[in-house]
Amino acid sequence: MEIFRNKAALVAFVERNREMGKVIGFAPTMGALHEGHIALYESASAENDLIISSIFVNPTQFNNPEDLTKYPRTIEADLEKLQDSGVVHAVYLPEAVDIYPEGIKSKHYSFDGLEDQMEGASRPGHFDGVGTVVEELLRQVQPDNAYFGEKDYQQLAIVKNLVKQKNLPVTVKGIPTQRLENGLARSSRNSRLTPEQREAATVLYETLLKVNDWFRVVSVPEINNRVTEIFNSTPGMVMEYFIIADEETLKETDFFYKDRSYRAFLVVFVGNVRLIDNLHLD
The missing domain is CATH 3.40.50.620 (HUPs)
Structure with missing residues (x-):
C-alpha cells in the first residue's frame, strides 16, 4: 500500500x-x-x-x-x-x-x-x-x-x-449503512460513548424500525408524536430532530404519496455525543 x-x-x-x-x-x-x-x-x-x-x-x-x-x-x-x-x-x-x-x-x-x-x-x-x-x-x-x-x-x-x-x-x-450487531450505526463518534451509552443508543435504530412498521399505516403527524415520546421518555438522550423526507428532494413531508420514495432521518444527542441515523421506508 x-x-x-x-x-x-x-x-x-x-x-x-x-x-x-x-x-x-x-x-x-x-x-x-x-x-x-x-x-x-x-x-x-x-x-x-x-x-x-x-x-x-x-x-x-x-x-x-x-x-x-x-x-x-x-x-x-x-x-x-x-x-x-x-x-x-x-x-x-x-x-x-x-x-x-x-x-x-x-x-x-x-x-x-x-x-x-x-x-x-x-x-x-x-x-x-x-x-x-x-x-x-x-x-x-x-x-x-x-x-x-x-x-x-x-x-x-x-x-x-x-x-x-x-x-x-x-x-x-x-x-448501505454498516451496523454493529445491536443495530447501532457504525460511526467515528461511537468511540466517545461509554459502554452503557453505546448499548442505550440502540434505541435509535429500534425507533427507525418502528417507523418503518408504522409507515403508510399511521399518519405522519402521529408518527412524529410517537418518536418524540420515545426520546422524551429515554433518560440521557435529547432528540434534535426527526423527519420523514422525500428521498429525492430531502424535503420533509406530512403525507405519503404512492409514487414517491421516503426516508426517515433521526438525530439524537446521547450525553454530549451527536448521533445521526436514517432508514429507507418500505
Missing part, C-alpha cells in the same frame, strides 16, 4: 495508472476509521482495478471549533486498518495547502435546495465545506467510481448533485 502526502505525488501516481487503463475506485474519509469505512473499499474492490483512500480532517465543514478540536485523529491506526483490509492500494494524506492552496475557505455552492434541509438548516455553511473538499479530491484523484456511505444520506445526495453540476467524469455510489 502506497502513501502519498502531497498533491504532486498523488497526481503523478494517478496519471501513471490511468495511462495503464486501470479503473480507479475512491472513497474519501476524515479518519478514525471503522468497519463501515472498510466496507466502502471492499465494495469498490469488486468493481475497480485500483482502490484509493484519503484521510483529511476538513476544517471548513465544522461549524463548532470545539468539534474540530475533539475530532479523533488516529492516523497510525487508520493506516494499519487500511493495510489489513487487503483491498486498498494507495492512501492520500494531503496537507491543508493541497486542498486549500489560497487559504482555508469554502467555495459557495447551490445544491438545488438539498443543502437547506436537515443538517444544512442546523449547520449553516456545512455543505459548502463538504462540497469544497469533495470537489477538490475528485479532481485530484480522478476516480472512475467514488463511494460514500448511506449513513450520511444527505451528504451522498449532495455529492451526486455536485458531480452532476460540475460535469465530473465519476460515478457516485452509495453503500
Whole structure:
C-alpha cells in the first residue's frame, strides 16, 4: 500500500495508472476509521482495478471549533486498518495547502435546495465545506467510481448533485449503512460513548424500525408524536430532530404519496455525543 502526502505525488501516481487503463475506485474519509469505512473499499474492490483512500480532517465543514478540536485523529491506526483490509492500494494524506492552496475557505455552492434541509438548516455553511473538499479530491484523484456511505444520506445526495453540476467524469455510489450487531450505526463518534451509552443508543435504530412498521399505516403527524415520546421518555438522550423526507428532494413531508420514495432521518444527542441515523421506508 502506497502513501502519498502531497498533491504532486498523488497526481503523478494517478496519471501513471490511468495511462495503464486501470479503473480507479475512491472513497474519501476524515479518519478514525471503522468497519463501515472498510466496507466502502471492499465494495469498490469488486468493481475497480485500483482502490484509493484519503484521510483529511476538513476544517471548513465544522461549524463548532470545539468539534474540530475533539475530532479523533488516529492516523497510525487508520493506516494499519487500511493495510489489513487487503483491498486498498494507495492512501492520500494531503496537507491543508493541497486542498486549500489560497487559504482555508469554502467555495459557495447551490445544491438545488438539498443543502437547506436537515443538517444544512442546523449547520449553516456545512455543505459548502463538504462540497469544497469533495470537489477538490475528485479532481485530484480522478476516480472512475467514488463511494460514500448511506449513513450520511444527505451528504451522498449532495455529492451526486455536485458531480452532476460540475460535469465530473465519476460515478457516485452509495453503500448501505454498516451496523454493529445491536443495530447501532457504525460511526467515528461511537468511540466517545461509554459502554452503557453505546448499548442505550440502540434505541435509535429500534425507533427507525418502528417507523418503518408504522409507515403508510399511521399518519405522519402521529408518527412524529410517537418518536418524540420515545426520546422524551429515554433518560440521557435529547432528540434534535426527526423527519420523514422525500428521498429525492430531502424535503420533509406530512403525507405519503404512492409514487414517491421516503426516508426517515433521526438525530439524537446521547450525553454530549451527536448521533445521526436514517432508514429507507418500505
